[in-house]
Amino acid sequence: xxxxxxxxxxxxxxxxxxxxxxxxxxxxxxxxxxxxxxxxxxxxxxxxxxxxxxxxxxxxxxxxxxxxxxxxxxxxxxxxxxxxxxxxxxxxxxxxxxxxxxxxxxxxxxxxxxxxxxxxxxxxxxxxxxxxxxxxxxxxxxxxxxxxxxxxxxxxxxxxxxxxxxxxxxxxxxxxxxxxxxxxxxxxxxxxxxxxxxxxxxxxxxxxxxxxxxxxxxxxxxxxxxxxxxxxxxxxxxxxxxxxxxxxxxxxxxxxxxxxxxxxxxxxxxxxxxxxxxxxxxxx
Amino acid sequence: xxxxxxxxxxxxxxxxxxxxxxxxxxxxxxxxxxxxxxxxxxxxxxxxxxxxxxxxxxxxxxxxxxxxxxxxxxxxxxxxxxxxxxxxxxxxxxxxxxxxxxxxxxxxxxxxxxxxxxxxxxxxxxxxxxxxxxxxxxxxxxxxxxxxxxxxxxxxxxxxxxxxxxxxxxxxxxxxxxxxxxxxxxxxxxxxxxxxxxxxxxxxxxxxxxxxxxxxxxxxxxxxxxxxxxxxxxxxxxxxxxxxxxxxxxxxxxxxxxxxxxxxxxxxxxxxxxxxxxxxxxxxxxxxxxxxxxxxxxxxxxxxxxxxxxxxxxxxxxxxxxxxxxxxxxxxxxxxxxxxxxxxxxxxxxxxxxxxxxxxxxxxxxxxxxxxxxxxxxxxxxxxxxxxxxxxxxxxxxxxxxxxxxxxxxxxxxxxxxxxxxxxxxxxxxxxxxxxxxxxxxxxxxxxxxxxxxxxxxxxxxxxxxxxxxxxxxxxxxxxxxxxxxxxxxxxxxxxxxxxxxxxxxxxxxxxxxxxxxxxxxxxxxxxxxxxxxxxxxxxxxxxxxxxxxxxxxxxxxxxxxxxxxxxxxxxxxxxx
Numbered sequence: 001x002x003x004x005x006x007x008x009x010x011x012x013x014x015x016x017x018x019x020x021x022x023x024x025x026x027x028x029x030x031x032x033x034x035x036x037x038x039x040x041x042x043x044x045x046x047x048x049x050x051x052x053x054x055x056x057x058x059x060x061x062x063x064x065x066x067x068x069x070x071x072x073x074x075x076x077x078x079x080x081x082x083x084x085x086x087x088x089x090x091x092x093x094x095x096x097x098x099x100x101x102x103x104x105x106x107x108x109x110x111x112x113x114x115x116x117x118x119x120x121x122x123x124x125x126x127x128x129x130x131x132x133x134x135x136x137x138x139x140x141x142x143x144x145x146x147x148x149x150x151x152x153x154x155x156x157x158x159x160x161x162x163x164x165x166x167x168x169x170x171x172x173x174x175x176x177x178x179x180x181x182x183x184x185x186x187x188x189x190x191x192x193x194x195x196x197x198x199x200x201x202x203x204x205x206x207x208x209x210x211x212x213x214x215x216x217x218x219x220x221x222x223x224x225x226x227x228x229x230x231x232x233x234x235x236x237x238x239x240x241x242x243x244x245x246x247x248x249x250x251x252x253x254x255x256x257x258x259x260x261x262x263x264x265x266x267x268x269x270x271x272x273x274x275x276x277x278x279x280x281x282x283x284x
Numbered sequence: 285x286x287x288x289x290x291x292x293x294x295x296x297x298x299x300x301x302x303x304x305x306x307x308x309x310x311x312x313x314x315x316x317x318x319x320x321x322x323x324x325x326x327x328x329x330x331x332x333x334x335x336x337x338x339x340x341x342x343x344x345x346x347x348x349x350x351x352x353x354x355x356x357x358x359x360x361x362x363x364x365x366x367x368x369x370x371x372x373x374x375x376x377x378x379x380x381x382x383x384x385x386x387x388x389x390x391x392x393x394x395x396x397x398x399x400x401x402x403x404x405x406x407x408x409x410x411x412x413x414x415x416x417x418x419x420x421x422x423x424x425x426x427x428x429x430x431x432x433x434x435x436x437x438x439x440x441x442x443x444x445x446x447x448x449x450x451x452x453x454x455x456x457x458x459x460x461x462x463x464x465x466x467x468x469x470x471x472x473x474x475x476x477x478x479x480x481x482x483x484x485x486x487x488x489x490x491x492x493x494x495x496x497x498x499x500x501x502x503x504x505x506x507x508x509x510x511x512x513x514x515x516x517x518x519x520x521x522x523x524x525x526x527x528x529x530x531x532x533x534x535x536x537x538x539x540x541x542x543x544x545x546x547x548x549x550x551x552x553x554x555x556x557x558x559x560x561x562x563x564x565x566x567x568x569x570x571x572x573x574x575x576x577x578x579x580x581x582x583x584x585x586x587x588x589x590x591x592x593x594x595x596x597x598x599x600x601x602x603x604x605x606x607x608x609x610x611x612x613x614x615x616x617x618x619x620x621x622x623x624x625x626x627x628x629x630x631x632x633x634x635x636x637x638x639x640x641x642x643x644x645x646x647x648x649x650x651x652x653x654x655x656x657x658x659x660x661x662x663x664x665x666x667x668x669x670x671x672x673x674x675x676x677x678x679x680x681x682x683x684x685x686x687x688x689x690x691x692x693x694x695x696x697x698x699x700x701x702x703x704x705x706x707x708x709x710x711x712x713x714x715x716x717x718x719x720x721x722x723x724x725x726x727x728x729x730x731x732x733x734x735x736x737x738x739x740x741x742x743x744x745x746x747x748x749x750x751x752x753x754x755x756x757x758x759x760x761x762x763x764x765x766x767x768x769x770x771x772x773x774x775x776x777x778x779x780x781x782x783x784x785x786x787x788x789x790x791x792x793x794x795x796x797x798x799x800x801x802x803x804x805x806x807x808x809x810x811x812x813x814x815x816x817x818x819x820x821x822x823x824x825x826x827x828x829x830x831x832x833x834x835x836x837x838x839x840x841x842x843x844x845x846x847x848x849x850x851x852x853x854x855x856x857x858x859x860x861x
Binding site: 036083086087091092093095096097099100101103104107108111217221224225228259262263266267269270273274277 | 337387396397399400401404405407408411412415521525528529532561562564565567568569571572575576
């Protein structure tokens with residue numbers, strides 16, 4: 001019984017961390033740049049298909065990481081140039097444009113790979129015994145990577161000069177430009193970093209989920225509402241949102257039903273959107 | 285009126301005649317796209333007019349469809365079945381009205397949060413529709429829904445749907461030409477200005493949303509007997525997204541745009557989906573192009589036809605607007621120890637000041653003294669942290685822009701705030717209606733002809749106000765200042781707040797504006813509070829000058845008294861006190 005509880009607890013932590021990884025790219029794009037990229041889930045989906053292709057071609061799974069980053073980064077670059085920048089990074093307009101983009105990417109992938117599920121083999125098999133219960137190694141590895149990445153990002157954003165430049169640009173773009181920050185390139189690089197990371201996140205989760213053209217939709221819903229609840233533009237908000245949404249989903253799914261978990265998340269998000277649209281820990 | 289009947293009569297006739305041209309099979313198919321068109325028209329109305337994008341209209345279609353399915357199955361072949369359709373739509377409209385009132389009330393941000401709430405709602409509705417099998421039939425939905433009694437043939441229901449669509453087009457067309465339509469466009473243009481003219485913006489938005497839900501409800505209620513089947517797909521986010529795409533592709537700003545969008549995309553999809561797998565990519569690309577470059581959608585192609593429109597440029601007959609019920613005395617304001625903070629910055633630090641017998645009070649003080657903030661906190665644009673604000677001797681706990689405006693406060697902002705996309709006439713009309721419309725006035729197009737002696741006088745003084753068909757965005761900065769001043773004046777306020785009314789005006793314009801202010805003060809019996817830096821202007825206008833400094837009252841008196849005050853000198857010139 002106790003060991004079961006431990007497994008459950010690890011599962012909750014796992015769900016939260018995976019959500020944090022998925023939210024990360026969106027947090028960069030939406031939280032920092034105010035671009036409501038509703039096609040973000042499609043970038044994760046593209047990353048997952050890249051992983052599938054790389055694995056099918058017989059390359060080592062790790063090769064999928066740079067491949068997905070390049071695929072999604074290049075597409076992100078094009079999207080920034082031809083969609084986001086012409087719309088002046090306006091939240092409302094980009095929401096609409098990326099809505100169309102999501103449709104486009106889903107259909108393109110459907111055309112190339114078909115509608116069916118693809119499965120990606122787990123690159124690190126086996127399991128580790130924790131308090132007598134076997135737990136899949138790959139999941140533990142993923143959790144470790146997630147922690148490292150999020151903490152590294154936190155430190156980098158707080159300390160590195162680029163982090164300061166991004167904060168300056170977000171706080172006051174005109175002034176930032178005036179003190180010599182090339183806001184155009186910086187915004188572009190930030191956007192591309194967000195989409196590239198979405199691709200990497202896709203590689204990470206691909207072995208654990210059915211890979212299909214519509215997988216991005218469910219992912220975007222959770223990530224999006226995690227940001228809404230947590231608050232945009234802060235690392236604390238990212239953590240808080242992922243913990244609340246991921247934790248709620250995981251606990252309610254296990255104890256009641258996945259439907260209840262999903263509805264509870266939606267209701268919570270509606271309450272936040274209505275009463276506290278900037279979330280728990282918004283950017284000041 | 286004549287042109288309205290001709291236009292909509294033609295559309296209705298065309299819709300009814302379609303089966304003769306395309307045959308029964310296509311007419312049946314078209315019936316379904318007409319239903320989509322109904323719902324898309326609602327999206328066009330809220331999004332294209334009022335600027336509120338609903339991302340979950342499918343939920344309202346589904347709600348009505350399930351209701352109608354139960355109603356029709358329960359009633360069977362009794363003629364009462366025909367009551368089910370409007371009843372289901374009305375229920376949905378009422379629900380939409382209540383829901384949106386709750387959401388809009390007290391939230392004036394134009395961000396995407398309402399859109400996202402509707403999106404989350406439709407996701408929840410889909411989940412409920414799929415899992416609550418005992419009621420909704422689960423994933424497979426409700427089957428074998430009876431048709432409407434007497435409408436058994438393939439085509440019978442088509443005619444009903446065509447008539448409903450034709451009448452709905454006429455209904456929406458009428459609304460958009462009525463004063464209500466102008467107010468919706470004003471919301472999209474400048475919500476704050478509308479509130480400061482005394483309009484209940486949340487209610488106006490909720491009415492727009494309720495009309496959209498009524499249309500979605502009609503679509504859903506007719507969908508049930510048309511398809512004899514209702515599935516959760518209607519509540520799915522893809523269908524809600526399709527409705528947005530129909531409206532965008534067709535042209536969201538027009539009545540017919542969403543209808544054309546739904547029919548064109550619907551028919552082409554049905555024809556091409558199987559034969560041409562790239563088809564949906566074409567739709568997605570076109571949607572992106574619309575967002576990027578072509579906000580008018582397909583309707584842009586028909587724009588040249590506007591010139592052929594019957595009775596174009598016809599102006600309604602001028603008529604005298606009803607008098608505004610108005611207390612005779614000017615409105616008095618008192619600040620008692622009012623405090624305002626934003627974050628760590630103290631903006632008003634215990635400001636106490638009261639209006640007296642003077643007609644024109646000039647508020648001066650160095651930058652950051654809290655002059656504009658004082659007006660903001662009094663009109664509800666800034667929250668106060670302490671102290672009391674007395675309007676006409678009544679302690680107003682939480683001032684709201686619209687309520688303050690209705691109590692007789694007119695405000696002109698520092699940077700001109702008008703409705704840029706509306707015409708000069710519409711700008712003036714909206715200001716004039718404020719506080720004068722009663723009951724169903726907002727549905728009467730004759731309101732566009734309203735005028736008052738005050739408005740006539742302002743038009744005489746400022747010639748450009750006469751070229752009424754011009755968009756306000758085409759005016760120069762100075763003209764916009766004067767337009768906004770006129771809008772504030774013709775509401776016949778008992779207290780007029782002017783924030784640097786002559787900033788950016790030419791020498792001549794300044795003289796004209798001062799003249800107009802002097803005239804208004806004599807003919808209207810109102811109080812005017814002016815924020816001004818230009819001491820020349822202050823000297824000419826002020827009965828009393830109040831000086832603020834660092835969020836506090838510093839001195840008051842006549843211009844000479846204030847200028848002689850050593851404290852005031854110290855603040856302006858520096859030096860020791």
